[in-house]
Amino acid sequence: MFGVMFATFFLIRLLPGDPALLLLGNMATPEAIVSLRERLGLNDSIWVQFVRYLDNVAHGDLGTSIFTSNPVLQDLLERAPATLELICWAMLATVIIGVAVAVTAVVRRGGAVDRASRIYGLAAGAIPDFWVALLLIYFLFYLLGVAPAPFGRIDALLPPPNRITGFYIIDSLLTGNWDAFISSAGRLVLPVLTLTIVNAGALMKLTRTVFGDVYRSDFIRHARASGLPESVIVRSALRNSLPPIITLVGFLFGFLLGAAVLVETLFAWGGLGQYAVQAVVNSDYPALQGFVLVAAAFILLVYMTVDILYEFADPRIKV
Amino acid sequence: MAPERSPLLEVEDLTIAFGDGAPVLDGLNFALNRNEIVGLVGETGAGKSILTRAIIDLLPKGGAITAGDIRVEGQSVGKLPEARKRALRGGEVALIGTNAKLLLDPVATVGSQVGRVLKAHRPASRTEIRSRVIDVFRQVGIVNPEARYEAFPHELSGGMAQRVVIAMALIAEPKLILADDATLGLDATIQAQVLDLLVSKGRELGLGVLLITHDLGIISHYCDRVGIIQGGRLIELKPVDQFLDKPETEYSRLLLDAAKVRPAPRDQSGDDAPAASIQPLLDVKELRKTFVVDGGQAVVRAVDGISFRLCKGETLALVGESGSGKTTAGQCLLKLLQADSGSVMFDGTEILGLREHEFRRMRRRLQVVFQEPYVALNPRWQVVDLISEPLALTGQRGGAERAAEVTRLIDLVHLPRRVAGLYPHQLTAGEQKRVGIARALATGPDFVVFDEPTTALDIRVRAQIIDLVRELQARMGLSALFITHDLNSVRSLAHNVAVMRHGKIVEHGETEQIFARPKEAYTRMLLAAELPIEANRSGKAPKTELEFVR
Structure with a gap:
């Protein structure tokens, strides 16, 4: 299970595309994008993100969907x-x-x-x-x-x-x-x-x-x-x-x-x-x-x- | 309704053919009465098995009765409605086939399998069926039948599985039993037990038994009448005693002679007997090999500290029932299996400790002929490639030289030269054995292990293979370890015999001595289980002890 989590976490981050940009649309100002990235925790190092993710999963929290704004688990x-x-x-x-x-x-x-x-x-x-x-x-x-x-x-x-x-x-x-x-x-x-x-x-x-x-x-x-x-x-x-x-x-x-x-x-x-x-x-x-x-x-x-x-x-x- | 005294089984003018080809059975005529045991003898491919399947109207696809008729109790089998045919199969005519392990459903308990045959013919309640099955299990000599009821086929030995199949045949109380090579491939001791059981049950219940085999020893011991089938024709049919005294046809005489082949006891005079003073070619001490089975639960001591010596030119026979560890011992000698401990000195070199690449150089001096030639031969290679493959070990480079060598080997094992271009599946079982032997001899070895070289061969072919091995012994001065459970062949081949049981050598000595004065009870039992045709036929009673020592 850990292996699966590890692999998907890093593979997914290899995908092109920036969620912040997509969320805010083409008209977004660079400042808005930076602040959203900050809020989503995307600016931290990938290891920090991974550890945070593991910790959350261990507590039954799969995170919040960036797009539907619902908890992923609920979705x-x-x-x-x-x-x-x-x-x-x-x-x-x-x-x-x-x-x-x-x-x-x-x-x-x-x-x-x-x-x-x-x-x-x-x-x-x-x-x-x-x-x-x-x-x-x-x-x-x-x-x-x-x-x-x-x-x-x-x-x-x-x-x-x-x-x-x-x-x-x-x-x-x-x-x-x-x-x-x-x-x-x-x-x-x-x-x-x-x-x-x-x-x-x-x-x-x-x-x-x-x-x-x-x-x-x-x-x-x-x-x-x-x-x-x-x-x-x-x-x-x-x-x-x-x-x-x-x-x-x-x-x-x-x-x-x-x-x-x-x-x-x-x-x-x-x-x-x-x-x-x-x-x-x-x-x-x-x-x-x-x-x-x-x-x-x-x-x-x-x-x-x-x-x-x-x-x-x-x-x-x-x- | 059938007339009261019609014979149990009548076969009239029976001709069976596949498609438009030549008939496999051609104008067969015979009758079988209640309380009678008729043996049918013929070599592989003579059409014996087709006959049994015709009797229960289950011919293989494409086969058809083109003339004649089969009647069971006066009723023509082919004309019965489908439901009656089903009632006939197993209910009135029961078939016991070769290789019981393949005849049982691997995922159902044997008790339930026998039970469902009973249920198909004599509907009864669950508990009744269960108690009947256990009852029949006990009758066929299955120890602890209640526990065996729940066993799966893979948990049984070959002999036990054969008993289950016999129980399956007996459970619905049929009137006619067709035993089609029912004991082929079983150890001689088990074979005797199974046949004793089958025959005594048949006599007790007054059944008709059709015993199909290629072993005249079985015929002479158990049957009232014997029929010889050759190429689909019944060429001779008469009481067994008369047949043994004077067979009518040339072919019957051939069969009988082949079955009698044995002793020609080895020439004991002078130079043939290996001199004891020479350093032994092979010296085995305290060889051990254990297998862990059941996921580490149990340890099987397959080879439990055996020691023996073998001089140049000597043949030692390693005899024992299946599971006695004889094949394992042979494989340990050749390092096909890694022995656990002990020592094997070959020509002064300890080979057990050798590393793989060091031993490879010695491989050409130690060769093996495998038990199942067809399995051991690559099915996609022609005979010429199969035989020349081991020649690479000897370092002969030239193509012409190699081709000449292959031809020499083919001649050596008396194969026709045309087989060079054939594939293994196009050869007969005997020819496959010969190819296996040629392969082993290709490197000019000093020592050859023959692993069950005569198992499951027709009598005449068996005699030919034995002749071949004897000839090779004489011509090449071969030292050999002959692993077998067929005591007949040992007698005419081996200088010395070692009897193995449960991984240990229980008796070891000169061949004639062992045959004439066996010391161990186990050896006596092995000897008694052999069914030589010229043995005393008084009363056809099941054999028990040693009555055949002459």
Whole structure:
């Protein structure tokens, strides 16, 4: 964690741009800039700044965003659920679709699903996510009008549900707020679909390969020779294919945290990725540092979970 | 319904082909009755395994029955509806395959795996299934079955895994058991135990057992009738006694002769026996090697203070079951593993203390033939490159000289010269062994370690490899350490035998002496576990003690 903090702190300061200048605009007088820099502590030596930063972080203070003037922690806490809700649902859909398609393709080799998945496997990865998002918005929202507008997480006229978990869908369910539930679920459909379409391809290809190998292995053949029903055989083969799948899902999870930014932007989602990009554009050092810190913590958490799941998935591995 | 007395298994005119190619099985005809054990013998590629898979209608992709029929209890297997086929597999006809460790699901406990077979055929409650599984585990001789129920396959030894697979086959109370090379690669002692178990269970429950193997020793000990398959045809089928007395076909005679190959006890006269006065070529003292396993929890003493000497021209056999530390010992001698302590003097030089670059100069004098030739050969190199690679150690520069040397080596190990341009996967197992041997001999070594050179080979190929090694001994005056669990081959090769158990040498002496008058109980057990075909066949009772010493 310290390493991450150290690296980001110094790397961010290598970025060109002066936050004071950006904040005050082009018309600012040099005096005003100097005094603002003074106030932000930007004139102290970089080491002093770093130590001050460490001290603050240790006290749970990630600093104040230069741009939004809110404490960074508060900004992040507001936006994190948006992104997390988006990528959680997207990952869930990715895993279900990717694995189900791969398993069907292997079990019914040469069938319709197999052939379709081959074409999809070729296409996925070649299509960028924003393009998929634009296509979906164009067809489903603009032409057919079945999807809700791509503006935020919930209808602007509805108040968001009381905050419990920060996930609108869960919160609205818990509070029994059906309008909010329907609206927020509807809003989720397009972005989740976008991320799923883009990411399920990789997971499907991997699962196909791994599951396909296991499915042809000796012990599966023996299980079939022992007269086990096909459902038991598929389940056992799938359990044996889990480790690489868990790894990829863990990786995608961490990756999406920042990579969903284009999708977030297109759907005006107001999530973490968008916040981070804004911070970069505005040279908002504290905000950017805060984001990287939270992202690193999150990824660490995901990888730890992956390791623990690994041990459950394969008794031969001791973590 | 089937007529009351139809045989358990009938195979009629069975022909199986892949695509439009030549049939793998060609017009097979035989029947198997209840309470009968029929052995099928054939070399690798004869189509034995295809037969077992045809019986449960699970042919590999592309294979199809082009003529004939298979009937189990009078019912044609191919014509059954899918659900009945599933009930047949495991429920009525159970398959036991080779290499049990690969046949078990690595991430499920063995108890649950056996349990799910039972559940698929005889639905029962969880607790009932559990107690049935533990019951069957106990019957197949698994010690402490309650604890083993929770074990994962990787925690079991090969023999134990094989027992689990047998339990899996027996649990649904089938009527017919197909054992396809079920004991291949197991130690002789374990093999005898597993087969005893399988056969006695079969007799007890009145099952039909089809025992497929390439080991005539197994056939002669356990089977009622024997069938010989060659190139997909059943060329001979008769009671075992008659077969052993006078095999009908040329091929059967060949197989039988190859299986009988042994003694030709070594020429004991005069100059062949190494003179004791000469300084030993290799002198090993108190060699030790321990492995730390389980993350530092336990220490395995793989080699626990062994000492022996080897004179020039002498062959010493290191015999023991798997896990006795014999391969580790061989690798320590060649410094492929770093020994913990002890001393290895080679031709007057202490080699354990040598640094890597000092030892490299000696490497050409000490060579090894690895256990798995296919794994030890780089799959992307042609044979000619594989053999000429070690020649670089000898410093021969000239291309023509080197090419001539490769040809000489290929001739030396009796490979056809055309193999030079082939890749390892295009060779048969026996040819791969020969390439491995040629590689080891390329540098003109004084001392060669043969690590299990005859494991998992067909009988005839095994005999050929043994002949080759003997010939090399005689021609080159090679000193060799022969690591094996195959006692037959030892007898015709080695001057001296050292029996290893749990990392220690328990008995050491001249070959004939060990065979004739073994002192240790363990050695006697190893000897008794061998299944020579000419042994006394009284009653086909499972072998126990020493009955084969002649």
